[in-house]
Amino acid sequence: MPQNRQLAAIMFTDIVGYTALMGNDEEGAFRILSKNRELQKPIIEQYNGKWIKELGDGVMVSFNTVSDAVNAAIRIQKESLAVPGLHLTIGIHLGEVVFENEDVFGDGVNIAARIQAFAIPDSIYISEAIHNNISNKQGIETSFVKQVKLKNVNSPMRLYEVVTAPKKDSSQIPITGSTQESSGKSIAVLPFTNMSNDPDQDYFCDGISEEIIDTLAQLNNLRVIARTSSFSFKEKNLDVREIGRTLDVTTLLEGSVRKSGNRLRITTKLVSVSDGSHLWTNRYDRELEDIFAIQEDIAKNVATELKGFLTSYEKEVIRPQKTAIQAYEYFLKGIELFHQLNLLESKIMFEKSIKIDPDYAPSHAGLSDVFCQIYEWHGGNNDDLALAENHSFRALSISPNMAESHASYGFVLSLRKRYDEAEKEFIEAIRLNPNSFDAYYRYARYSFSRGHIEKSAEMFLKASEVRLEDFQSLLLLAQSLRILGKNEAAKALKEGLIRVRKHLELNPTDRRALSLGAVSLFENGEKEKAMKWINKAVELYPEDGGVIFNGACLYAKDGNKKKAISLLEVAVEKGYGNKEWIERDHDYDSLRNEPRFIALIKKLNEKYR
Template structure:
């Protein structure tokens, strides 16, 4: 009796798996499975068929494929990585499906429809070593495809791997490694790891008077504003860093949550005409102090203290300032301490995002301007309050509120062209005046002056959505969320609007549900959610969402929003109306 002969053949083997599969499933099991199914039907299976490949088996979060040619295997892998990145671009960065792929050419043992052996094992080991979104190939595969595919091949050296007797030389397809990075990266879209990262916590009010909280907060915010102007720094926004005010969490925990290396904390004691400011810069990696100091001064010297703190931080972080940055950072404070105090009080009111806060802020800015008519930032903040009245429907005469805001923004910039906040407010005013191209120019100037302006990035994302560039909008929101990781729920509305514009209605609906978990009384979220459900054919859920619109805002009007929302292409708004119409709820 003779032994059964083992069948072998030479093949190109592609092994792939989903990065962070368990985390994705834990966060959204149904949604992840649905997206994976869509990717297989719309992207993977067609690519495999085009390149004469065979799906050997699916293994939960992975797949094994066989090709007769290394060129076909590599070309197929490149197409899959590119198309998956494009397909998932509308998804927040931390929730995207990404693949690792390994390819080897070798001898395989055939067992029915299955294959196994060292040829398969090497492909699997390469896949396990690959970076997310990348394709790693073996020396055998590299020799077969070099100069035959339009991609760079870079050697990563040899490495010993489990269950393979000899070290394997690893090659990376360079273009594939770049697929997951946004194209045409502007400086603010760069990964923050390339910059020195810092969060400035709210300074403790040690004055024994709770009414002085605005002052200690204001000192902290002024420092954030100054540091945000430095191109080499990644500065966390006030919104996120102030979350830890009066919180017992450790500096290391804060740094991990905000994604920074350094944390600045301090205190302010104000007594009569004297002020004491202490500050310490902590390296979260070691827990040690990179710098610390105490300043005992007259109140009239408070601006000098802020300049000295900023200078010391920049020096401790070994950041190189350009001459322009130095000119913008130092010695440009208001001349009048009383005017500055009123400004801090008013700015605190604006952050309340209420009608009363807006009224109080405008009153404080009027006093600032009366004391110091050249206080440019006061004009900008007053402009912002007027525009907020227009956007939120708080103004008795909306057109007048918007026109006033635009005029005040112009005056702020005329007084100080280097005031990033002035260009930001100008961008908001121009957007709502239906002048989106001019609005984009204004916000780009804002970001050029203050690269860590989270507000500037969020405004740019909104302009990109209104001008029909939802993919770019989502990329900008990703960059914004790195600067404001504890972002407000309105950011989820902006993200959902961009996803909706890409016709990713299921994804937009999930984002809107996340917003509504944080704010169950947001009529704009319910309205867009209803439209999503209409497009998805989920009629009962859509009508239920529309009922919530009526509950939270009985005066909600589609026609008013059609006239107000500054879409460059009216068809983008009509896509929203069509979803409502499918519910039988719009004329």
């Protein structure tokens, strides 16, 4: 047989979730497959590509030039977005291949196929060889993703993503009202009711609800209300339709848990807010050890009901990590206590979980976050940061594909001031879970502390889009935009205040909402109300360094330098004070030349040297 060995750019494309679609709607799957052919073939011909063959729902193509391959991929992805139900992953590699008759063989083909398998929906992943060839090409932008070890390839490979849409300019992105933002499929998971005789089992019921929230929040095209809002309705006897309207969602998931010894009964109902009808119900009578399978089944059924079908990637996302049941119970207790800002008790629970199962990554990530919080805001020392790093790295080594592992490690690295490494970890966390609020929010705060205000604005905006009821991200976005001198700061501030007021209606004593909201109210010209909020926060939480810190910020803005510095000194004495943040925050500008403020910064420099 005639053979022809040459250098070529090999591209693989694959339809996301095609197997699942075949199982649910065979006729619809064939329509998608046909549309995919109709879309790709003329584009490939236009860019001088050679259609080699179809592999199920995938396509293999060769190009003589790298530019043609990448430009064709960009065009294909752009046009596929206009086809309902068609989502593609694309991988491209430049390598030596053998053309034999109408087929292609060689390592270049195998590597391209494996790169495509790493790609996330609607993305184009390329090898370093492709990246190097197009790095100076105008109009093509790439972003480093990560280094991976491919099967049967000796050396690790660096993967890059082709940026198929222009980066958002934080100064031009409209900040719209919550009603406009909340269209489409949306759900609130209410805290499951404890039907056991033991009130101490509340943490277990809450933990199950939160795990389902976290799982559903990772799925695309589904808005999931955060825990802080949905849990505000705990033990309130209200009609589900009223709750749904308050939270501005289309569906609610409610349930109950009865735990007795090693037996577990969980009932669930997915309710339509519009008419109160039940979209899906189930009851599970199982052994306690079956809790992971139950959670997966609940998430799968809810997601399928709302989204129609799940991609293979989404099926992986909803599969929980398993551990010994007692280790899992300690993990749930640790999470509950962490939300209550009871860091010492939370630390004990995570440590107990790890003692039972040293390989349970979520507990290591949780414990790392605890030590980071203690170090940054509660008077911790370098030993705490070292422990945080150990546990985050342990989580990463156990579960490298868990977004929380990378977000936790990035948090540690940012505190270590290993900024470039931290940024890569945040980016990887976002790649693994594009709906990770924590990853965006921590990336934003890290960027602000580093002085990268434009990036902080971009990430605060993303965080606010991922969690549409969150007030912190929008209020801090307003601060970043204000520093940048952008007119959109006023829009962000207004929407942030709408969110914080709504949050306080549900959680009237929330310390963060009262203290951060007070600073923003002052910026909005509502001085009297701002002082009322901050005084309420200090009265409720006189020992909370974060509340006192925001109080100092407010008095500094008001020109009361003596009061501001006194409060700031108290906050720092309590261990609450990020030096880089204070140095970047323009709210403290009136204090810069004050001797006591200069001495305070010097003290922080010595602490974090």
